[in-house]
Amino acid sequence: MSSPALSADAKTEMRLFDSFSPGQPCGRAVIALNRTFTEQMKNLLGPSLTDDRIHMAAVPLLLMRAFTTVVGGRPPGNLHVGQVCELFELPGTEAELEANVVCLGKEKKRDRKILRFEISLSEPGSGRRFMSGVSTIFWAA
Amino acid sequence: MTLRLSPVRMTVTRDLIREYAALSDDYNPIHVDPEYAAASPMGGVIAHGTLSLNLIWHSLELTFGSQGADCIITEVRFKTPVRENDALEAGGEIDDSGEIRIWVRNQHALNVIEGSARLKGP
Numbered sequence: 001m002s003s004p005a006l007s008a009d010a011k012t013e014m015r016l017f018d019s020f021s022p023g024q025p026c027g028r029a030v031i032a033l034n035r036t037f038t039e040q041m042k043n044l045l046g047p048s049l050t051d052d053r054i055h056m057a058a059v060p061l062l063l064m065r066a067f068t069t070v071v072g073g074r075p076p077g078n079l080h081v082g083q084v085c086e087l088f089e090l091p092g093t094e095a096e097l098e099a100n101v102v103c104l105g106k107e108k109k110r111d112r113k114i115l116r117f118e119i120s121l122s123e124p125g126s127g128r129r130f131m132s133g134v135s136t137i138f139w140a141a
Numbered sequence: 142m143t144l145r146l147s148p149v150r151m152t153v154t155r156d157l158i159r160e161y162a163a164l165s166d167d168y169n170p171i172h173v174d175p176e177y178a179a180a181s182p183m184g185g186v187i188a189h190g191t192l193s194l195n196l197i198w199h200s201l202e203l204t205f206g207s208q209g210a211d212c213i214i215t216e217v218r219f220k221t222p223v224r225e226n227d228a229l230e231a232g233g234e235i236d237d238s239g240e241i242r243i244w245v246r247n248q249h250a251l252n253v254i255e256g257s258a259r260l261k262g263p
Contacts, residue, residue, distance in 0.1 A: 061195055069166065077171055080189070082218045088212060
């Protein structure tokens with residue numbers, strides 16, 4: 001399956017809970033969308049009302065793609081427990097998106113290790129915002 | 142008067158979960174490795190949470206249109222794991238105050254996702 005072209009500074013080492021600090025940037029990456037990726041999204045998520053912009057149903061998917069591109073080395077068994085998604089503008093089907101991820105917070109509750117990340121997607125250079133989100137994840141290691 | 146969002150339905154298959162793993166580049170074995178998932182606290186493969194969340198966004202698009210839906214925010218919790226072959230329906234209700242309660246339900250009428258959405262001004 002073809003994926004968006006990536007020029008990422010993605011990490012491959014295992015990221016442990018203790019390695020994250022609130023307020024600390026996790027990294028950035030540029031994701032180049034293409035028609036193949038757009039068509040795969042439509043096949044998976046259903047028909048869109050637009051042909052020239054990304055399917056609105058793909059907003060959570062793009063935020064997760066941004067997160068996985070920037071934050072590599074995620075331990076197996078992570079559980080995604082909460083998500084905020086905010087849409088400012090749908091990007092074009094062949095847009096370049098700059099992904100930035102910041103660790104917003106961390107806490108331990110009983111045996112749970114909980115991390116919150118802010119994810120944003122914007123136009124490289126101009127900083128024009130497309131979407132942002134906050135993911136809450138039970139981190140497994 | 143309560144208005145309802147246009148419902149969106151999906152049956153979650155193993156193939157669909159694998160396609161979503163490829164698109165999101167999230168190959169957490171809890172989603173794609175039946176043996177690992179069976180031995181985990183989840184007791185079997187579960188779908189990615191955002192796979193179900195995408196259905197809500199599709200419902201919002203069908204209800205408000207792709208233009209009118211710019212500047213929208215959703216906040217949800219993933220309440221119940223989604224399993225292979227679960228039949229999901231996403232929807233929501235808009236009350237008089239403009240608050241939109243959103244959910245995704247499975248074939249047992251359990252909310253697998255619940256939360257809220259709101260439209261923002263330009």
